Amino acid sequence: MADRIIPSPVQSPESEPFYAAAKEGKFMIRRCKDCHKPHWYPRSLCPFCFGETDWEAASGDGIIYSYSPMRRAGYTIAYVTLKEGPTMMTNIIDADVDKLACGQAVKLKWTVTEDGTPVPTFTPA
Amino acid sequence: MSIKGRGYIVGAYEHPTRKAPDKSVSQLHAECAKGALEDAGLKKSDIDGYICAGDAPGMGPINMLDYMNLKVGYFDSTDVGGSSYIAHVAHATQAIAMGKATCVLITLAGRPRSEGQATGTAARPGNPAIADSPWETHFAPVTANVYAMVAARHMYEYGTTSEQLAWIKVAASHHAQWNENAMLRNVVTVEDVVNSPMVSDPLHRLDCCVISDGGGALIVASPEIARSLKRPLVKVMGAGEAPKGQFGGNVDLTFSGGAWTGPRAFAEAGIRPSDIKYASIYDSFTITVLQQIEDMGFCERGQGGRFVSDGNLISGVGKLPFNTDGGGLCNNHPANRGGITKVIEAVRQLRGEAHPKVQVPNCDLALAHGTGGLIGSRHGSATLIMERE
Numbered sequence A: 001m002a003d004r005i006i007p008s009p010v011q012s013p014e015s016e017p018f019y020a021a022a023k024e025g026k027f028m029i030r031r032c033k034d035c036h037k038p039h040w041y042p043r044s045l046c047p048f049c050f051g052e053t054d055w056e057a058a059s060g061d062g063i064i065y066s067y068s069p070m071r072r073a074g075y076t077i078a079y080v081t082l083k084e085g086p087t088m089m090t091n092i093i094d095a096d097v098d099k100l101a102c103g104q105a106v107k108l109k110w111t112v113t114e115d116g117t118p119v120p121t122f123t124p125a
Numbered sequence B: 001m002s003i004k005g006r007g008y009i010v011g012a013y014e015h016p017t018r019k020a021p022d023k024s025v026s027q028l029h030a031e032c033a034k035g036a037l038e039d040a041g042l043k044k045s046d047i048d049g050y051i052c053a054g055d056a057p058g059m060g061p062i063n064m065l066d067y068m069n070l071k072v073g074y075f076d077s078t079d080v081g082g083s084s085y086i087a088h089v090a091h092a093t094q095a096i097a098m099g100k101a102t103c104v105l106i107t108l109a110g111r112p113r114s115e116g117q118a119t120g121t122a123a124r125p126g127n128p129a130i131a132d133s134p135w136e137t138h139f140a141p142v143t144a145n146v147y148a149m150v151a152a153r154h155m156y157e158y159g160t161t162s163e164q165l166a167w168i169k170v171a172a173s174h175h176a177q178w179n180e181n182a183m184l185r186n187v188v189t190v191e192d193v194v195n196s197p198m199v200s201d202p203l204h205r206l207d208c209c210v211i212s213d214g215g216g217a218l219i220v221a222s223p224e225i226a227r228s229l230k231r232p233l234v235k236v237m238g239a240g241e242a243p244k245g246q247f248g249g250n251v252d253l254t255f256s257g258g259a260w261t262g263p264r265a266f267a268e269a270g271i272r273p274s275d276i277k278y279a280s281i282y283d284s285f286t287i288t289v290l291q292q293i294e295d296m297g298f299c300e301r302g303q304g305g306r307f308v309s310d311g312n313l314i315s316g317v318g319k320l321p322f323n324t325d326g327g328g329l330c331n332n333h334p335a336n337r338g339g340i341t342k343v344i345e346a347v348r349q350l351r352g353e354a355h356p357k358v359q360v361p362n363c364d365l366a367l368a369h370g371t372g373g374l375i376g377s378r379h380g381s382a383t384l385i386m387e388r389e
């Protein structure tokens, strides 16, 4: 399965700090200062209570919630549930797709895109 | 207050074209409107309300109403993808109940086939104004692989198989063989489906709907107007609409927004799922049907695979005849939005005007349910229950 080239992400004011930290190798999620719940994708206001949120470092450990290889296009879309709780959309890389499974442990592995911005992809742990 | 009995579907028309390179999208909308007026026995000047969605070129009602030269006192352009037109019937009925209109036209049309869109598999460009795009678009969530993740999770949680999903396509093909306008009229087997090329694991090519040009139109009218016409009476009984997304990261792919809209529609109609004689279920993919059958309460959650097997969705064979026009899987998916054709075939069934080979005997209660967007990420859901009076 030829690997698809992941394009650089588009940016918004809410995403720029995440990708700036990614360039330093830091994987950040956001947590609410009021209800203390983490969420994904990152927002300035908590999606559970509209409280103020802040960045915190996450482990990069997770398990596959679901996935689907598009073999001819050369990539595998997935939802990964992070150890911290939230589930995020991502790609699984550097894996034998026939051996992937829901519930499988994976770990963060950055993929550096064309303009130098790393995006959070995952690979079997 | 309820919309039960406050509106009737008096006109329904499905454009026969499946490829229309020589027609404009606005033209297709107008041809559908004309067809629905003729079906109802109404005049153009009887229309006093209009609803369309994102497939209508320009600023929705503004450009379409100018093109058709219609004067209305009510318009709506709620766009929740393919589910829009099912919600539109409810909105039209609400407008009629509130005295804002008496005769509301709903149209859909599009030409994705002529325009050569790789609808289900092409990655889309990012859009920084859409909140999720900076986090997802580069990972290429296309239509096929996002629905495939729903199927993969269903298989993991409940042991659902590709063969069970295939039965949904088999049933649709049994119906499509009688529809002379259907794109795919060949009856297929479970083996044909599971042996067709894999698009995005575990969905095969024959798990996916067709890409077609075309359109459709509906007219919803007040009880007074409906009773003045010489057509069988199709009464709006209940409806529900809901969005579903990722819940701030608490992703749950085991149900769609239909799990909310179905119960709301049944409560308003005052009936149970077992009362339904015919169901139009949005079939962008086989998994879409399976999940929504569970969401509507036609079977227990997780039992959809068993429920759809062995021809249970085939008219004259099984307990829940579905998509007797062949549905999106075989007949038609105009503008990549299957909601309006779902209502149209339900109206045919309730009137007794479906093809004789697929007509459900004594069909007095029918359901149409649809989704718009992607059930694996974020989508709208809409349910409509109708009764032949």
Ligand SMILES: [Zn+2]
Pocket (backbone or CB within 6 Å): A032, A033, A034, A035, A036, A037, A046, A047, A048, A049, A050, A051
């Ligand atoms: Zn909060």
